[in-house]
Amino acid sequence: SNKRSNDDEMIARDYRIEDDHGENEADITPALEEIKMIPYRGVQVKLAGGADEFYNLMNDRRSVRKFSNKAVDMEVIKKCIHAAGTSPSGAHTEPWTFCVVKSDEMKAQIREIVESEEYTNYTQRMSKQWTTDLEPLRTTYIKEYLTEAPYIIVVFKQVYGTRSDGGRKAHYYNEISCAISVGILLCALQAAGLSSLTTTPLNCGPALRTLLNRPINEKLLVLLPVGYSTDDCEVPSLQRKSIEEIMEVY
Numbered sequence: 078s079n080k081r082s083n084d085d086e087m088i089a090r091d092y093r094i095e096d097d098h099g100e101n102e103a104d105i106t107p108a109l110e111e112i113k114m115i116p117y118r119g120v121q122v123k124l125a126g127g128a129d130e131f132y133n134l135m136n137d138r139r140s141v142r143k144f145s146n147k148a149v150d151m152e153v154i155k156k157c158i159h160a161a162g163t164s165p166s167g168a169h170t171e172p173w174t175f176c177v178v179k180s181d182e183m184k185a186q187i188r189e190i191v192e193s194e195e196y197t198n199y200t201q202r203m204s205k206q207w208t209t210d211l212e213p214l215r216t217t218y219i220k221e222y223l224t225e226a227p228y229i230i231v232v233f234k235q236v237y238g239t240r241s242d243g244g245r246k247a248h249y250y251n252e253i254s255c256a257i258s259v260g261i262l263l264c265a266l267q268a269a270g271l272s273s274l275t276t277t278p279l280n281c282g283p284a285l286r287t288l289l290n291r292p293i294n295e296k297l298l299v300l301l302p303v304g305y306s307t308d309d310c311e312v313p314s315l316q317r318k319s320i321e322e323i324m325e326v327y
């Protein structure tokens with residue numbers, strides 16, 4: 078069957094040339110300049126403990142909601158974001174912006190925005206099933222971590238960009254590209270001994286975009302408080318699925 082899934086239909090609607098805003102096919106040029114090919118010698122940098130050590134590192138990651146006020150070197154944050162920026166992206170569009178908030182005043186403003194929306198989310202917007210599913214995690218609309226963590230990283234996806242000729246540049250698969258980059262960011266933070274919490278504050282996008290003065294082509298993807306966990310930090314005793322449960326071999 079040549080029937081497309083809803084997701085593929087959306088991609089097609091966003092990017093197929095028939096809908097190229099009435100542009101003439103003769104005017105179509107690559108968004109990237111011509112790029113020469115170079116040899117690639119395979120992976121050169123290797124972790125001493127290989128995949129086993131990497132698994133142990135990542136299995137030690139937990140979503141943390143209690144952060145100490147212990148200072149974190151901005152250079153480390155910068156290196157982690159540099160690593161996130163190595164993510165693959167649709168047509169190498171690199172459609173991400175990582176905003177690092179260290180100002181106490183701005184963290185307080187973010188907390189106000191998020192808590193006020195989350196209050197409405199918990200009391201009105203989320204279904205009874207949803208709030209019940211979250212009960213074991215003990216989350217509430219109160220977000221102390223937003224003012225306690227030394228940094229908040231706010232990740233925006235650029236839903237389109239600007240070409241050198243000023244026209245609109247298509248950012249194919251911008252959401253999945255940014256999501257992969259956030260995955261790499263979580264790995265890098267973990268490798269640096271830093272904890273974080275992946276949050277997707279429902280309905281906070283426009284207010285946070287305005288607060289951080291981001292352009293209209295940028296949409297909020299995730300917001301991560303980052304820092305060291307407190308000595309008395311507790312996390313729910315969750316079990317991860319076994320390898321047998323998550324992998325199928327064909």
Ligand code: IYR
Nearest residue numbers: 211216217218276277278279
């Ligand atoms: N965004 C809300 C609710 C929440 C939703 C999910 I799905 C979680 O895994 C955890 C929380 C909050 O941050 O409280």
